[in-house]
Amino acid sequence: MARAALTREEVLQAAAALVKQHGPAALTMRKLAAELGTAVTSIYWHVGNRESLLDALVARTVADLGVVAARGRTPAERIVSVARGLRRDLRERPHLVAMVHERGLTERMFLPVQRSLVHEVHAAGLRGARAADAVRAVQFHVVGFVLVERNRERAPVQSPGEQDLWDAETGEQDPALARSLGGPVDADRLFTRSTRALVAGLLTADAP
Incomplete structure (x- = not known):
C-alpha cells in the first residue's frame, strides 16, 4: 500500500541514509521509493528528478556540516x-x-x-x-x-x-x-x- 503523508524531509533523510551506506551509485528513485514504501511518482513530486535530489542532498550536507x-x-x-x-x-x-x-x-x-x-x-x-x-x-x-x-x-x-x-x-x-x-x-x-x-x-x- 502506498504511503500517505510523505514529506520532502523524509525523502531527503532516506536518500541520505542510502548514500551514506552504499554511495551515490546506489541511490535510484525506485530503490528510494521502496525504502519509503511509496510510489516513484511521489518521490518525483517531492524532490524532482535524481539530479535535483542529489543537489538537495548536497545542500543539506553543506548545512549539516556547518554546525x-x-x-x-x-x-x-x-x-x-x-x-x-x-x-x-x-x-x-x-x-x-x-x-x-x-x-x-x-x-x-x-x-x-x-x-x-x-x-x-x-x-x-x-x-x-x-x-x-x-x-x-x-x-x-x-x-x-x-x-x-x-x-x-x-x-x-x-x-x-x-x-x-x-x-x-x-x-x-x-x-x-x-x-x-x-x-x-x-x-x-x-x-x-x-x-x-x-x-x-x-x-x-x-x-x-
Missing part, C-alpha cells in the same frame, strides 16, 4: 573540540562530502567551521596572517587525518603488514617504538594528541 559547536574553557580546548567535531562529521558521511566536493562547494561547506576557528584564534590573541595560518593548519590537519584513516580502512590486507616490518633494526634499537608502530593504531587517541600539540604550537606567543 560544529565549540566546547571548553580555553581557546585551545575549544579549537580542539571543533577539530574533533569536524573529524566526526566528515567520517560519518564520506560519500555525501565527496558529492559536495564534486559540485564545487567544498569551500562553502567549510566556511562555518573556519569562522568558528577564527573566533577562537582571535580569542587566543592571534590576528592577521598568523590567525589565518592557524585556521588553515587545523582544517588541513583534520581533513588529512580523515583521508589517511579512510585509505587505511579501505586498503586491502597488507603483506607484509606493519607488525612484520617493525623490529629492533627498523626501530633503531627502540623495542617499545617497534612494538607500537607494529601494532594497531588508536586513531582517536592519536588524533586528539596530535591536534592538541598542533594547536599548542600555533598559539604559542613566540611562534614565527
